[in-house]
Amino acid sequence: LVTNFIIICQCLEESGEPKPGDLIEIFRGGYQHWAIYVGDGNVIHLGTNTDAGACSVKSVLQDSAKVMKEKLQKVVGNDKFQIRNLLDDKCTPRPIEDILQDAESLVGKVLPYDVATHKCEHFITLLRYGMPRSQQVQLFAMTSHTELYSLVFGILAAASSEDENEEKK
Structure with missing residues (x-):
């Protein structure tokens, strides 16, 4: 007991x-x-x-x-x-x-x-x-992909912004 x-x-x-x-x-x-x-x-x-x-x-x-x-x-x-x-x-x-x-x-x-x-x-x-x-592994994989996509989109957005600034000069 x-x-x-x-x-x-x-x-x-x-x-x-x-x-x-x-x-x-x-x-x-x-x-x-x-x-x-x-x-x-x-x-x-x-x-x-x-x-x-x-x-x-x-x-x-x-x-x-x-x-x-x-x-x-x-x-x-x-x-x-x-x-x-x-x-x-x-x-x-x-x-x-x-x-x-x-x-x-x-x-x-x-x-x-x-x-x-x-x-x-x-x-x-x-x-x-x-x-x-394993939901832990699936969650990690989804999180990792989301973070990777965010990183890639962030880099592309920054590069695009730099290109626009270069064109304006």
């Missing part, structure tokens, strides 16, 4: 206790870590092969990650989290039994890790929906 109370207090929204198969979004400084709840206070997530930990910037530099089963409280630490089944409005979740069986079968395995294509969000969406997705 104490563990459940702590979990509820650290949850950002009053979404109740997680149920097996729920996706857990953990808010780290500057990014989110993801895990899948498997029951009895445990989650399965991608951790690092180093002592850096999943919440370390060093984890981004790794090319592999270990599938770990740990207590939600340990993975969350002092950070905040929420239950967020982020694609339920677009995709039908796989049967809970399949999600849990596949997640448990991967515990202890070392998998490729790449911040753009094989990160913790890809891992947990693959388990829940059968397809790897």
Whole structure:
């Protein structure tokens, strides 16, 4: 009961206790870590092969990650989290039994890790929906393109303005 109370207090929204198969979004400084709840206070997530930990910037530099089963409280630490089944409005979740069986079968395995294509969000969406997705990566790509276009248009506008000033002289 104490563990459940702590979990509820650290949850950002009053979404109740997680149920097996729920996706857990953990808010780290500057990014989110993801895990899948498997029951009895445990989650399965991608951790690092180093002592850096999943919440370390060093984890981004790794090319592999270990599938770990740990207590939600340990993975969350002092950070905040929420239950967020982020694609339920677009995709039908796989049967809970399949999600849990596949997640448990991967515990202890070392998998490729790449911040753009094989990160913790890809891992947990693959388990829940059968397809790897990352809204963080998609958002970054859209933001990067928008910033790139803004930069290009800014340079073109400045060049055009300089050309007009040259013609006036």
